[in-house]
Structures are given as structure tokens and as C-alpha cells.
Amino acid sequence: MKDINALYGFSNGDYIISQVHNLLKTNIKKEILSILKKDVCIEVKNSHVDVFIINIFEDLEKIDIIKIKNYIFDTIVSKQFKLINNLHTIDIDITIGCSKGDDKNLKIFAEKALHNAKLNYINFMYYDSNLYKNHFLNEELLSTLHKNIDEKTVEPFFQPIQDNKSSTIVKYEALMRIFDKNGNVIMPQVFIEKSRKYRLFNKLMELMILKVIDYIKQYKIHVSINLDYNDILNPIMKNLLINNIKESDVGKYITIEILESKKINNYYLVNDFINDLKQHDIKIAIDDFGSGFSNYEHILNINTDYIKLDGSLIKKIDEEIYYNLVKSIVQFCKEQNIKTVAEFVSDLKILRYVKSLDIDYSQGYYISKPKRIDEIVGKRR
Numbered sequence: 001m002k003d004i005n006a007l008y009g010f011s012n013g014d015y016i017i018s019q020v021h022n023l024l025k026t027n028i029k030k031e032i033l034s035i036l037k038k039d040v041c042i043e044v045k046n047s048h049v050d051v052f053i054i055n056i057f058e059d060l061e062k063i064d065i066i067k068i069k070n071y072i073f074d075t076i077v078s079k080q081f082k083l084i085n086n087l088h089t090i091d092i093d094i095t096i097g098c099s100k101g102d103d104k105n106l107k108i109f110a111e112k113a114l115h116n117a118k119l120n121y122i123n124f125m126y127y128d129s130n131l132y133k134n135h136f137l138n139e140e141l142l143s144t145l146h147k148n149i150d151e152k153t154v155e156p157f158f159q160p161i162q163d164n165k166s167s168t169i170v171k172y173e174a175l176m177r178i179f180d181k182n183g184n185v186i187m188p189q190v191f192i193e194k195s196r197k198y199r200l201f202n203k204l205m206e207l208m209i210l211k212v213i214d215y216i217k218q219y220k221i222h223v224s225i226n227l228d229y230n231d232i233l234n235p236i237m238k239n240l241l242i243n244n245i246k247e248s249d250v251g252k253y254i255t256i257e258i259l260e261s262k263k264i265n266n267y268y269l270v271n272d273f274i275n276d277l278k279q280h281d282i283k284i285a286i287d288d289f290g291s292g293f294s295n296y297e298h299i300l301n302i303n304t305d306y307i308k309l310d311g312s313l314i315k316k317i318d319e320e321i322y323y324n325l326v327k328s329i330v331q332f333c334k335e336q337n338i339k340t341v342a343e344f345v346s347d348l349k350i351l352r353y354v355k356s357l358d359i360d361y362s363q364g365y366y367i368s369k370p371k372r373i374d375e376i377v378g379k380r381r
Contacts, residue, residue: 001050016081021046035067099127145200148178154207157370161363164355171222174212175370216250228259232273251280257287267301307333311344317353330357
């Protein structure tokens with residue numbers, strides 16, 4: 001609708017929405033009844049702007065849902081919509097999210113399905129409320145997140161990174177951990193994405209960064225901190241980093257790893273962020289290279305010091321095609337004077353392959369699992 005409004009004006013945008021609404025209330029509603037072969041209650045309304053809700057008050061089989069979806073989609077995308085005072089017509093595209101059940105949050109599930117369909121560039125997604133009713137809000141996890149924030153118990157665990165030439169530990173990657181009410185560690189795959197949905201991730205990240213900086217000040221260890229594209233765009237996160245690093249003068253001990261690089265669409269903003277950090281001697285790494293960030297041109301768009309090779313490549317490095325792929329990446333990085341790090345080094349065989357390719361650093365469970373700071377410091381002492 002943004003394109004239509006920009007090209008043809010808001011009055012035409014409103015006119016097209018009214019045509020869609022009328023089509024849904026008449027022809028499409030009538031055909032749905034025909035598909036179901038029985039008289040059921042169907043409610044059609046324009047919830048906001050270009051979003052419409054069709055409520056069908058009947059326990060439908062999945063096959064009927066697909067038939068209805070197909071008819072709605074085919075009818076709308078094949079229709080030519082009129083413009084005001086214009087002989088020309090235009091076509092439009094639609095995306096459909098669907099959910100079924102008697103849950104009071106049924107609309108939320110349908111909207112989530114619609115949102116995910118758009119994110120994945122598909123025209124339809126279905127959520128069964130019985131399967132997803134716990135997907136959106138876990139009260140116990142939410143309470144745990146608040147407890148960790150209030151009591152400041154968010155803790156970085158440190159996974160060692162080995163220099164492959166000297167076989168010594170030279171730095172650590174800080175990985176966020178939180179704790180349940182019994183003091184047990186909750187792994188990131190359980191809470192990271194949920195904390196973002198609950199809009200609490202920034203608070204967790206702030207607490208972890210402050211602890212990392214405090215540990216660096218105390219023990220003079222070199223640490224990598226993960227940030228994704230959204231963190232980079234967040235001025236609060238940027239100011240938190242720079243202000244605390246500047247005040248503590250610990251920039252030379254810190255590497256920022258940029259995550260989810262496939263989402264980056266504005267390299268000017270990213271490089272502004274990087275240049276501000278580099279003024280304080282902070283190093284930059286591109287994480288997970290070889291998965292979503294496998295385009296060499298992207299590397300050249302970012303002023304990076306390290307490339308971390310994605311675990312999906314390293315796990316299969318004993319296969320010729322992956323070995324040659326990693327070899328080409330390493331060669332490219334050496335020509336650009338960029339250091340390389342192999343992630344997911346899980347056994348001696350993989351480490352030997354990594355060393356044979358002259359990869360600079362290794363990280364993974366064969367080197368060491370993530371540890372608490374007291375384990376790291378105790379070993380150093």
C-alpha cells in the first residue's frame with residue numbers, strides 16, 4: 001500500500017481498500033459458504049489500514065482452510081482494481097495469516113502468522129492455536145528474566161579462543177547466561193529470542209556488557225562481545241559501549257562481533273558505528289561467515305579485523321567441497337590482511353584440518369567449553 005499511495009495518491013489507496021473490503025463481504029464470503037456446503041457465521045471487517053479479518057465461526061478441517069485460502073488469494077490477485085477518474089486498472093498482491101481455535105488470543109496468532117509470512121516472502125502461513133498458545137508468552141520465563149534484571153544476576157560465560165600457532169589461549173568470547181529460581185543456568189537458545197520479543201534483551205545486554213568491562217578491568221583479559229544489526233542501530237547500546245569503554249580505557253581488550261550480517265542493508269550506519277569504536281582501539285569481527293554472510297563484497301564493505309568461519313563449514317571441513325570452500329575464504333582473508341577464526345572445533349581431527357589451512361585461531365568444545373570467570377581466573381593464576 002505504501003507504493004500505491006506514493007504512486008497514485010491516498011485517495012486511490014483508500015478506494016482500492018474499499019474495493020477489497022466489498023469483494024470480501026460479497027463474492028468471497030458467498031463462495032466460502034459454497035466451499036463449506038453449509039450455513040455458517042462469517043464476519044468480515046477492515047481492522048486497520050490494509051488489514052482485513054475474516055472470522056469463520058466453525059470448526060474447519062485443514063483441507064477446507066486451504067481451499068478457502070486458495071480461493072481468497074486467487075480471486076484477489078487475479079482481479080483488476082479500478083483507480084478514481086482513470087480508465088486504467090492495477091493488480092495487487094496479498095499475504096494471508098491464519099489461525100484456528102477457541103483461544104481468546106486467536107487474532108494474535110493469526111497476526112503472528114501474517115507477520116512471519118511477510119518475513120519469509122510467502123503468501124500464506126497457518127498457526128494452530130493449540131500448538132502455539134505457549135509460543136508467545138511464557139509467564140515463568142518472563143518472571144525469570146525480570147528476576148535476573150532486578151537482581152543483576154546476568155552473567156557472561158567465557159569461551160576460550162586459541163592461537164593455532166602457539167596453541168595458547170589468547171582471548172575469550174563472552175556468552176550471556178541467566179539463572180532460574182534454583183540457580184541453574186538457562187541456555188541462550190531458551191531465552192534470547194524470547195527476551196527480544198518481551199523487549200527485555202537490551203536490559204540483559206547492558207548488564208552483561210558492564211560485567212564484561214568490569215572483568216576486563218580486573219583481569220586484563222581480551223574479550224569478544226556479540227552484537228547483531230539491531231544492536232548496532234540502537235543508540236543506547238552504542239552510547240553504553242563507548243561511554244564505558246572510554247571511561248575505563250579497555251578498548252584494546254575488546255572485539256565486537258557483528259552477528260546476523262545477512263540483515264545488514266545500510267553499510268554507512270554500520271561503518272559509522274565501527275569507526276566510532278575503532279577510535280577507542282576496539283577490534284571488529286564478522287561472525288558466522290559462510291552462512292548468511294558469504295558474499296566477499298560484503299566483507300569489503302565493512303572495516304573488519306577478523307572473520308569467524310561459520311560452524312556449518314568447519315563441521316564438514318573433512319569433506320573436499322567444504323575444505324576447498326574454507327581454503328578459498330582463508331586465502332581471500334590473508335590477501336586482505338584479515339585474521340580468521342574457526343568456530344565449532346569439536347575434536348582433534350577438525351583442529352588438524354583447521355591448522356593445515358593456516359587458520360589463525362580456533363574456538364569450540366575441543367578447545368574448551370564456556371566457563372565462569374572464576375574458572376578462567378583460577379587457571380590463569
